[in-house]
Amino acid sequence: MGQLKNHAAGGLTCLGFWAAFMAGPGLAQELVLEETPVSEETEETGAGEEPITMLDQLVVSASGYAQTLPDAPATVSVIDGEQINSKPYASVTDVLRDVPGVVVSAPSARSGAETITIRGLGENYVLTLVDGRPVGNSREATYNGFGSGQSWSYLPPPSAIERIEVIRGPMSSLYGSAASGGVINIITKPVSDVWSGTLTLGTSTYQDSDAGSANEGRFYLSGPLIGERLGLTLYGSRHERSRKRMQVAGRGGSITEQAQDVERKSLGARLTWAITDMQQLDFETSYNGSDTKTVATGGTPGGIKLKRMNYSLSHRISWGNGHETTSFLSYEDVDFSNGDNVSGYDMLNLNTKTNMSLGRHDLTFGMDYIDETTRHSPNRVNVDPKMTRWQWALFGEDNFHLTDDLTLTLGLRHDQNERYGSHVTPRLYAVWHATPSLTIKGGVSGGYKTPTLKQADSNIFEPSGGDGRARDQGNTDLKPETSTNYEIGAVWESASGVQLGLTAYHTRFKDKIERETICNNEAPIPGLPSDCGMNGPGDPIKWISQYVNRDAAELNGVEMTADFSVRDLDVTFNYTYADSKITKGDNVGETFNSSPRHIANLGLDWTVTDKFSLWGNAQYRSATTDSGSNQIGEHTIFDIGADYSFNDNAMLSLAVYNVGDKSFGLTHYNDGGASMPV
DSSP states (O other): OSSSSOTTTTTOOOEEEEEEEOTTTOOHHHHHHHOOOOOEEEEEEOTOOOOOOSSSOOESSSSSSSGGGOOOOOEEEEEEEHHHTTOOOHHHHHHTTTTTEEOOOOOTTOOOOOOOOTTBBBBEEEEEEEEEEEEOGGGGGGTTTTTTHHHHHHHHGGGGGOOOOOOOOEOOHHHGGGSSSSSEEEEEEEEEEOOEEEEEEEEEEOOOOOOOEEEEEEEEEEEEEEETEEEEEEEEEEEEHHHHHEEOOGGOOOEEEEEEEEEEEEEEEEEEEEEEEEOOOEEEEEEEEEEEEEEESSSOOOOEEEEEEEEEEEEEEEETTTTEEEEEEEEEEEEETTTTEEEEEEEEEEEEEEEETTTTTEEEEEEEEEEEEEEEEEEGGGSSSSEEEEEEEEEEEEEESSSSSSEEEEEEEEEEEEEEEEEEEEEEEEEEEEEESEEEEEEEHHHHHHHHOOOOTTTTTTEESSSEEEEEEEOOTOOOEEEEEEEEEEEETTTTTEEEEEEEEEEEEEEEEEEEEEEESSSSSTTTTTTOOOOOSSSOEEEEEEEEEEEEEEEEEEEEEEEEEETEEEEEEEEEEEEEEEEESSTTTTTTTOSSEEEEEEEEEEOSSSSSSEEEEEEEEOOOTTSSOEEEEEEEEEEEEEEEEETTEEEEEEEEESSTOOOOEHHHHHHOSSSOOO
């Protein structure tokens, strides 16, 4: 299992051991444990699979069609298949851990899942796509942080992924409300020409026995059914994580100890039909399930179960001369249970998009329709527990090539929401290839985020902690949150492969959606009522927080990258500075997220011989606080590893994570807004 994390059950040093075998029948690996705990992982790949050769790096998420990375009208990072396969990553969150501007939190004490923020904005602001199709909002089906990070367990395993595209900054003009902070698009591998696949088995143990253990298995299989016309892809995974003891940070600095067992399962299948050389039809279905059991010291066991089914039908037709239309219809059903509380979320999404090239204009236009429904237990809401909402949008972009070196992107999206009416979101971006080596890009983009169904109804009092005696209240008067992002950046790449990047951004928010305490029975606050008016005197509600619109807030940041090679040594470095603050209204000057102000990542990959290589990573994060206002000091984590390739079909890897046994924080509850790694 890759990228093992440090948790508050104790500072942990993990030693990982992986073996990868491909195209070998009946292969077995024996792991001999000496004094140091180890992890093992085996990977098998079917015969005939060709190694991936990356030519020009392409992206499709920035404007809806394939472009080279320097031409993309956005700040984009791409993790290609070669990078994904270079280390034994356990999940997509592990792959994204070193991307500039991206912060991966520790697993939530509620859900046991990790969360991701982009430029200080949490998963509520980040749109996750798989092959261009949105992954639904499972947090609508859950409460009290139980859905935090769960959408990341819905993604295909790393072995099924061709590349990952990460856009930092608002993309609402193309993707709508869910993309007001950024976009992560998971591009999966196409059907293989011959039957091939991977099988991965892993187990992990920790130096501190209280940290428990982890076991994992996953597979990927793909090949033709009928010549070049019909193909099938199958993938699945199972992950178990047990923690015997972990410390959990709560409200007001309180700390509790609890044990946790997490089990996640996934299974997916995609049938690809090449109708003609110009048309393709894909039908995909996937199942995801998670079961989290938690027990506090001296308490009784509690558990949550989450189940998701997804069905999608996608169609692509090429009209020739650079014209292409892609469409999809997807349906997602999420069911959540926590004791007697049973809830769910359904989403139907219809999308069609056309790309056309007309002279110096590359056009993208289309429509998007979403219908979503939540189902809640009657004891969670004071009204009809079923809530629905529809929204549709028309969008278009023009990449106007003013000259061979200068491209101007003009984008516009019109959203029509059943509750909030219409809104127009613009985007203006320019890309200038100043020299063959230097590209300068920048622009202004709008962000637009509607309140979720739960946030938008004052009759909803969602459990939010406080031993079950605290509530988050919706607000019927909430307005959509809008933002304007300004950014400018430059990328320089030499003929020898040295690449340097620098981006500065400034984002202004209007009507930012936050929570504020409106009553507190536990510790009276001057000016606030102490009687929250819920439950009886013997079991009072401790506090109620309500969603409100802050007058204004802003984000400022700088992102720097450097990639170069010295003979057989590849070096990657990135640095991120990010600062947030409320600029008007209550709490002026306070931050609205808990992301560290400074983050730096350094990676070294040394190809010692054609069979043996070494690698090392270091990550620095400045001091900050977690979501429970607990201080987390600055820290640096070191990871090292080695890979040995026996032949084209077999590789052995050894890794040590968190060298030096660094301990630096507590596990905490996440709500999907802004979270902090610990």
